[in-house]
Amino acid sequence: MSRTPAETEATSQELHALRDALPLANAPIESALGYAPGGLQAALDVHANPIEVWRTRDYLVSLARAHGIPIPRFSRLSDNMRSSAQRWFGPWDVPTM
Template identity: 35%
Template sequence: MSLNAEERARTAAELRANLELAGVGADRVGVELGFVDGQLAEALGVTGADPADVWLLRDHLEDLVRAAGREPVPYTVLTEEARAAAERWFPLRKAPHRR
């Protein structure tokens, strides 16, 4: 499953909007996900990132936004329907559970 330039840009904007809604720093998100050496920047920009990292970030940001009592910005490319297709291409990881 590969995204074109417009889909990557749209997804990056949606991820960044949800990071802002979550009200936490990007560094914290990176640590919580165990990302290292530019991995978070790549996932946020949807450029050169492992697709599984992008999905992990997507899910974690949704959890953080909801934990903050807000409604996440909907994803137009990384939809639940797209998740089923992605799972056929690569293993997805579960986001850390928030308490």
């Protein structure tokens, strides 16, 4: 799954917007995802392994649903891209809350 620089930027903006909408600090999100302190940033900036970007997206979506926050439309990380991503990168687990 290759992305153009514009697609990478759009994906990063979408992830950051969702993260910013959540009423949580980064530390509990990083802990749930198994990231070192500060590790969330790489996934949000789309500079992490694609599986980690997807895991982060999915976990943020689950948190947003739990807090009644609207889920944004994702351009590249859309639900209809999931099966293709899993074929390319393999399956991933999303932590439960």
